[in-house]
Amino acid sequence: EVQLVQSGAEVKKPGESLKISCKESGNKLTRYWIGWVRQMPGKGLELMGFIYPSDSDTKYSPSFQGQVTISADKSINTAYVQWSSLKASDTAMYYCARWGYYNSSGIHVAAFDIWGQGTMVTVSS
């Protein structure tokens, strides 16, 4: 069974850098798009962007373009999101999720079907 395992919670100060990770357990990361989703405290879900680890093709949501960098290392089945200078407003839970899979009937399902457990990032002085 494929799992996405994210790195642990982080507490950082404003201005610090950070890179969080999402490792896929089934050695199939390169076959799917991986999305990163932000959930601020008590709020809804927001897409940050997608990466296709096979060739590192990356697509950002406009609100996150220039604010974060999404990357992947296919050799270790891991995707990342990083910040160069954190702000208090980056405090949130961050999820990685697999986008697109073939179900048992061979039908392609274009949705987020497997989610990581989430990484809580707290930015506070």
Place this chain on the structure above:
Amino acid sequence: EIVLTQSPATLSLSPGERATLSCRASRSVSGFLAWYQQRPGQVPRLLIYDASNRAAGIPARFSGSGSGTDFTLTISSLEPEDFAVYYCQQRSDWPLITFGQGTRLEIK
């Protein structure tokens, strides 16, 4: 950007009752709409994809309908574990997918 508006914001019902949640898109998304459930402290779970198809392992009491701009998630008879927040999400504008703001389904 396609904006998804969910209603109501909060729905208060009792176990055994029928729940009807709505999602309206700012422009047509055809049938490219999914629904997710997020229980407190848990990760989101895919319920419905492409408007009306249940994901693997999702109970038959969950059903989705709609096309274009108006969509509905129906839970035919609420179980205690169904009280959660529900999000709709469109993929018509992929990769610029968007989520609705959520409907909180609470126990009355």
